[in-house]
Structure formats: C-alpha cells, structure tokens
Amino acid sequence: MSFGEWHGIWTIIILVLFLAIVFWSFFSRRANKQFDEAAKSIFEEEEKKASSLKDSDKPESKKDE
Numbered sequence: 001m002s003f004g005e006w007h008g009i010w011t012i013i014i015l016v017l018f019l020a021i022v023f024w025s026f027f028s029r030r031a032n033k034q035f036d037e038a039a040k041s042i043f044e045e046e047e048k049k050a051s052s053l054k055d056s057d058k059p060e061s062k063k064d065e
Helices: 003-027 029-052
Strands: none
Touching: 003 029
16 A cells, blocks of 8 residues: 555544544533533633622722822
8 A cells, every 4th residue: 555545544534533523522412411511610610709709808999099
C-alpha cells in the first residue's frame, strides 16, 4: 500500500469516529441529561453567590474619598 492509500484509510477512520461522537452527543439521552445539568450548573453557582452577598458585605466605592 502506498502513502496515499494509508492517508485515505486514516481519513475515513477519523471521519467515522467524528460522526460517532456527534451522533452520541446529540442522540444519547443519558448524555443529553448530563449536558443539560452541566449547562445549568453555572447559573446555579451564580445564584448561590448572589444570594450569599448582602448590601453590607459589598465593598464601598472609593468615589467619596
């Protein structure tokens, strides 16, 4: 086999792997659930931080100094 044939086979293998990953990420119900939880987690963290801060805990501006 020549270099060109190996290159073609390698390209087909990589293409099949890529399509398998895309198919898995879009059509796997378990993966979809995990992706949704991960996407929502950033907002949950921000809400926790926002609720833990109080007006008295925020640093005062140095504008008046």
